[in-house]
Amino acid sequence: MAVQNPGVEMIALTLPYPVSANRYWRTFMHKGCGQPVTVASEEARSYRNEVRRLAREAGIVRPFPGRVSVSYVLYPKCPADWKRRARADPARWDDTVQCIDLDNAQKILFDALEGVVFENDRLIRHIEGERAVPDGPARVELRVESLEGTREKASVVPSGTVAEDGMSLEGRFPLHCRVKTPSGRLAEVRRHLAGASKQDCFERVICRYVDGRRADDWVTLQPRFLTRVG
Structure with a gap:
């Protein structure tokens, strides 16, 4: 395979907040099938297209070849009443903010990034995910690094x-x-x-x-x- 994205070994992206899993996938009984069929929803396809657009704007023309490291920080939307919540519990007020859990967020992110930023999620050799204190709009701060030619450890x-x-x-x-x-x-x-x-x-x-x-x-x-x- 030819070298892709010449000179690019790391990409940092700010992505839209992940779609919830029950909206990302749609399950139905297809005529003639004995088992339910699960496909990506229209909302999921729209999310994937937005991820693809942002990746291209950041310089990714094709997925990184081979192994990669992925780190992401999930920011839930800051509620309008955050001051009241902070006064009630200064140290842990953000625990009451509605947020997709990291495991589901990761599944949605990786599905949207596969074939766009990395070739296949089985080639992800290092993952780090964090949920941050909300500070404004909901979003994901993402960093993907190519591990080809480098040590596999982060x-x-x-x-x-x-x-x-x-x-x-x-x-x-x-x-x-x-x-x-x-x-x-x-x-x-x-x-x-x-x-x-x-x-x-x-x-x-x-x-x-x-x-x-x-x-x-x-x-x-x-x-x-x-x-x-x-």
């Missing part, structure tokens, strides 16, 4: 080790430094999280928004999604 390291640029997590994002999140908001680093197992390792940065849009507003993200601004 490019994250446990606390105490260093990244490829020779910097530890604390060195890259020291406490109280300012960062920009995928949604473009300004936040301050308040804590680091890291861990490892025989199969994987991970890093997280816990940030508090400092753009004045909301009180006591926090988010936990992978370092790769952050840009240091001060």
Whole structure:
């Protein structure tokens, strides 16, 4: 297979909020069939077309060949009464916000991305999904990286080790430094999280928004999604 998307090894996309599974799939009894048939709904096809359009605008002409890593952050829609909810439970108010669960969101996303950004979901070798505190419109912040020619592990390291640029997590994002999140908001680093197992390792940065849009507003993200601004 010829090299596709020359020069592109990673793509970052902001996608529409996933369609719920019971609206994405349609099951019916087809005449002459003894078993129910499940097909993608018209709404599902519309969602796929929008994903395809956004991927092409980002430079993906054909799917990444071979193995990929997929990371996504799910943002539910911020309710109009979020201030009341935050006053009632400042630490966990967003648990009351209606949101598709990560497992179903992932299934819908991967179905829409298959054949568009990656060839087949069986070639996904690393997955990370997070649900973020709602900060505006419902959406998904997605990152897909080609693993061809690179190590299969995600490019994250446990606390105490260093990244490829020779910097530890604390060195890259020291406490109280300012960062920009995928949604473009300004936040301050308040804590680091890291861990490892025989199969994987991970890093997280816990940030508090400092753009004045909301009180006591926090988010936990992978370092790769952050840009240091001060």
